[in-house]
Amino acid sequence: MNLTLNPEHQTFADEVRAFVRDNLSPATREKTFSGKHYDRDDHIVWQKALGRKGWLAYTWPKKYGGPGWDVTQRFLFENVLAEEGAPRILPFGPKMVGPVIYTFGTEAQKERFLPGIRSSEVSWCQGYSEPGAGSDLANLRTRAVREGDHYIVNGQKTWTSFAHWGDWIFCLVRTNTEAKPQEGISFLLIDMKTPGVTVRPIIMTDGAHHVNDVFLDNVKVPVENLIGKENEGWTCAKFLLANERLGIAEVPSSKRGVSMLRQIARIEPLDGGTLADDPAFTAQIADIDLQVQALEMSELRVLSTMAQGGAPGPEVSTLKVRGSEIQQRIAELTMEAVGEYAQPYQPGMLFHDTNETPIGPDHAPPAAPRYFNMRKTSIYGGSTEIQKNIVSKMVLGL
Amino acid sequence: MDLSLSDEQKQLQESAERFAREKYTFENRRKIAATERGWLTENWAQFAELGWLGMAFSEEDGGYGGGPIETMIVMEQFGKGLVLEPFLPTVVLGGGMIARAGSADQKAALLAPMIEGKKQFAFAWLERQSRYNLADVSLKATKEGNGWSLSGHKGVVYNAASADEIIVLARTAGSAREPKGLTLFVVDAKAKGLSRRDYPTQDALRASELTFDKVSVGADAVLGKVDEAFPVVEEAVDRAIVALCAEATGCMDAINAATLEYIKTRKQFGVPIGKFQVLQHRMVDCFTNAQEARSMTLMASLKIDDKDPTVRAKAASGAKVQIGKSGKFCGQSAVQMHGGMGVTDELSVSHYFKRLTMIDLMFGNQQHHLTRYSNLAMAA
Numbered sequence: 001m002n003l004t005l006n007p008e009h010q011t012f013a014d015e016v017r018a019f020v021r022d023n024l025s026p027a028t029r030e031k032t033f034s035g036k037h038y039d040r041d042d043h044i045v046w047q048k049a050l051g052r053k054g055w056l057a058y059t060w061p062k063k064y065g066g067p068g069w070d071v072t073q074r075f076l077f078e079n080v081l082a083e084e085g086a087p088r089i090l091p092f093g094p095k096m097v098g099p100v101i102y103t104f105g106t107e108a109q110k111e112r113f114l115p116g117i118r119s120s121e122v123s124w125c126q127g128y129s130e131p132g133a134g135s136d137l138a139n140l141r142t143r144a145v146r147e148g149d150h151y152i153v154n155g156q157k158t159w160t161s162f163a164h165w166g167d168w169i170f171c172l173v174r175t176n177t178e179a180k181p182q183e184g185i186s187f188l189l190i191d192m193k194t195p196g197v198t199v200r201p202i203i204m205t206d207g208a209h210h211v212n213d214v215f216l217d218n219v220k221v222p223v224e225n226l227i228g229k230e231n232e233g234w235t236c237a238k239f240l241l242a243n244e245r246l247g248i249a250e251v252p253s254s255k256r257g258v259s260m261l262r263q264i265a266r267i268e269p270l271d272g273g274t275l276a277d278d279p280a281f282t283a284q285i286a287d288i289d290l291q292v293q294a295l296e297m298s299e300l301r302v303l304s305t306m307a308q309g310g311a312p313g314p315e316v317s318t319l320k321v322r323g324s325e326i327q328q329r330i331a332e333l334t335m336e337a338v339g340e341y342a343q344p345y346q347p348g349m350l351f352h353d354t355n356e357t358p359i360g361p362d363h364a365p366p367a368a369p370r371y372f373n374m375r376k377t378s379i380y381g382g383s384t385e386i387q388k389n390i391v392s393k394m395v396l397g398l
Numbered sequence: 399m400d401l402s403l404s405d406e407q408k409q410l411q412e413s414a415e416r417f418a419r420e421k422y423t424f425e426n427r428r429k430i431a432a433t434e435r436g437w438l439t440e441n442w443a444q445f446a447e448l449g450w451l452g453m454a455f456s457e458e459d460g461g462y463g464g465g466p467i468e469t470m471i472v473m474e475q476f477g478k479g480l481v482l483e484p485f486l487p488t489v490v491l492g493g494g495m496i497a498r499a500g501s502a503d504q505k506a507a508l509l510a511p512m513i514e515g516k517k518q519f520a521f522a523w524l525e526r527q528s529r530y531n532l533a534d535v536s537l538k539a540t541k542e543g544n545g546w547s548l549s550g551h552k553g554v555v556y557n558a559a560s561a562d563e564i565i566v567l568a569r570t571a572g573s574a575r576e577p578k579g580l581t582l583f584v585v586d587a588k589a590k591g592l593s594r595r596d597y598p599t600q601d602a603l604r605a606s607e608l609t610f611d612k613v614s615v616g617a618d619a620v621l622g623k624v625d626e627a628f629p630v631v632e633e634a635v636d637r638a639i640v641a642l643c644a645e646a647t648g649c650m651d652a653i654n655a656a657t658l659e660y661i662k663t664r665k666q667f668g669v670p671i672g673k674f675q676v677l678q679h680r681m682v683d684c685f686t687n688a689q690e691a692r693s694m695t696l697m698a699s700l701k702i703d704d705k706d707p708t709v710r711a712k713a714a715s716g717a718k719v720q721i722g723k724s725g726k727f728c729g730q731s732a733v734q735m736h737g738g739m740g741v742t743d744e745l746s747v748s749h750y751f752k753r754l755t756m757i758d759l760m761f762g763n764q765q766h767h768l769t770r771y772s773n774l775a776m777a778a
Contacts, residue, residue, distance in 0.1 A: 134737050136666035159738050205741050205748035269527035271534065271575060280765060335755075336763060339529050340554050343599045343756055359597060359607055360526065360553065368600045372752060375733045376741045383737065385676055 013076045020084040023049040032085035035366025040165050047120035057094045057118045064102045065118050071307040082252030092124040093117040097170045100236045104228040127157040127171035135386050138181040144173035153219040163199045163212040176231050187233035189225040206369035245316045248381045249323025251296045257330040258289050264337045314394035317387035324377035331374040338367040414472045418479030424746045431602040437483040446515025460510045470644040470699040477648020484557035490641045492519025499622030499630045520561035522552035530762035533577040539568035545616040558606035559596045561587050577628040582621040589613050601753040636714035643695040643717045646757045650688040650728045653750040657732040687724035694720035712774050715767040722764025725754035
């Protein structure tokens with residue numbers, strides 16, 4: 001047992017770093033460090049570069065076109081990307097639906113869908129939540145009725161991130177209304193260009209448009225787009241959620257957040273010196289720094305088990321809970337570091353390319369919006385309350 | 399001891415409650431926030447008519463002889479409605495400093511029209527480097543003939559775009575961060591050499607960055623004594639803090655009520671989510687937090703007139719600590735219990751949460767006031 005990297009891993013990390021520096025657009029990198037919102041191209045141009053290198057689907061086995069990396073390589077890859085200011089890889093294709101397709105799909109489906117996911121030529125979004133099915137996901141009502149070679153789909157999905165950029169949506173739909181809630185669900189792939197698919201933006205508290213309602217009105221979906229067996233979609237759904245919960249702790253970006261917070265404390269003025277001179281504040285940074293380390297080590301322990309052939313168990317829910325609390329706390333401390341100058345609302349500095357100078361310091365514009373926005377992390381991907389229910393039931397047997 | 403409201407105070411509470419309920423429905427507020435000024439002149443005229451602009455001032459000053467309790471009553475209802483009219487900068491801060499430090503002429507020229515609803519103020523104290531230190535002022539005022547010339551920068555000045563006069567805290571003597579050597583000036587908002595960059599704040603109020611480039615004012619622009627402004631400012635800010643605390647208690651009541659209603663009606667797993675004990679206990683904690691906030695605000699409102707500045711300062715800081723803590727708890731909990739809906743722009747919850755968050759950052763956050771309180775308490 002040891003924590004040190006062997007020379008091959010060190011070389012690997014150097015190679016990844018060189019690749020990011022050569023391929024990530026400086027404008028995109030700058031957005032990461034200034035807290036601006038990315039536009040579609042920031043994500044897609046970068047993901048296509050990763051795709052050409054064969055690194056976009058970096059968690060996939062070689063058999064399906066992934067690099068077949070070990071746990072250490074994945075860990076290094078994620079960390080180097082975050083350190084270098086790369087946008088997070090949008091998970092919907094490579095981390096969510098991709099593994100579902102290669103695990104449960106037919107050969108024809110793998111051939112048809114996996115290449116576009118690996119290359120980022122095709123963008124995906126996730127049709128899980130509905131107005132009446134949030135924490136109680138199995139209560140979903142979107143109906144798919146078989147008519148010949150097609151399903152006719154009717155219903156509404158909500159909180160669909162990047163549906164406005166999506167070419168395809170993977171949906172949980174109800175194919176049997178008679179069975180128990182979990183037993184009448186199917187996993188269906190829907191082309192967003194199909195007539196009857198409408199996307200309506202939901203504007204978030206920071207003024208951003210990331211999520212949407214997706215209305216499905218008599219949408220005709222070929223039966224060949226069904227993944228797995230009809231009425232057995234819940235198995236795919238759970239498989240996907242377990243994968244989602246593993247990466248959702250966002251440890252590398254929190255490490256970057258802590259170092260940016262220290263940087264801000266060194267700049268923010270306080271009584272002739274800087275905020276870095278205030279032991280009450282720096283102690284709070286140290287506290288969150290240590291929480292990040294504990295989370296990272298816990299995640300590494302899970303990954304290490306997986307490397308020995310184990311599956312991620314329900315305990316990954318604790319990583320998601322702590323990961324979201326940590327992201328929220330970092331955003332909160334960053335806003336507090338900015339102080340009074342977190343009050344001006346500067347959407348121009350967040351959403352657009354602009355020559356305007358910010359009001360207050362350069363790091364001020366995103367501070368409060370990010371704090372507001374990060375409240376979502378303990379809600380999405382299974383709320384903190386749901387994750388704790390899972391742990392109390394599945395891990396502790398309560 | 400008697401902590402109940404008088405009949406007049408109850409009437410004031412009812413009329414402020416009615417104003418917030420009728421004029422500040424969520425949709426109305428959105429419309430008001432989108433107007434050019436960001437508030438309505440007809441509402442301001444109504445405040446004057448109802449006597450709210452003069453209620454906290456003495457009869458000698460042309461007011462109606464009320465005090466901090468009246469301010470608390472009105473601010474609390476403003477918090478419930480997320481009212482946008484610039485009551486705090488104009489009446490509590492501007493009016494408060496003029497009443498405390500102004501000459502008879504200044505009171506006649508400024509305070510009387512303010513009470514009639516004909517003048518508004520802004521208070522420019524913060525600078526880029528100040529953080530929460532009221533004495534960290536570098537905007538310089540230098541003698542120029544009989545008057546003064548002001549040069550420097552002020553930031554996050556609420557209501558500067560609508561104000562008739564800007565009350566500016568400037569350094570006339572002493573070194574950086576020295577409380578002695580600060581002077582208040584009343585500056586015409588249209589003065590030559592004064593430029594503004596206006597913007598909305600996170601919570602839909604309006605503020606500005608101000609640049610003073612050799613702005614000339616007469617000797618009569620000095621509010622109070624030259625070099626002796628610090629105690630005046632400190633007291634005015636303590637009063638503003640207590641008024642903000644009252645506003646925050648109103649916000650907490652409203653956000654808790656909205657959340658309670660939501661968890662009673664939102665169904666998951668076949669039952670209202672309020673049937674789950676984990677949410678019940680969280681809701682109870684929200685309720686308790688709001689109670690504590692109300693108690694500390696009331697205590698501070700009752701102590702803010704104390705002759706001993708330490709008593710006053712401890713009360714204001716103590717209440718601000720509680721508001722910071724309770725506001726964060728109620729705000730974050732409300733968002734969490736609303737789920738995804740809580741982080742959208744579509745419901746009032748996120749707007750109350752933003753206001754509570756900004757209140758914590760104004761005039762010193764929870765940590766700042768904990769330190770201030772602690773230093774005052776240890777010195778005693």
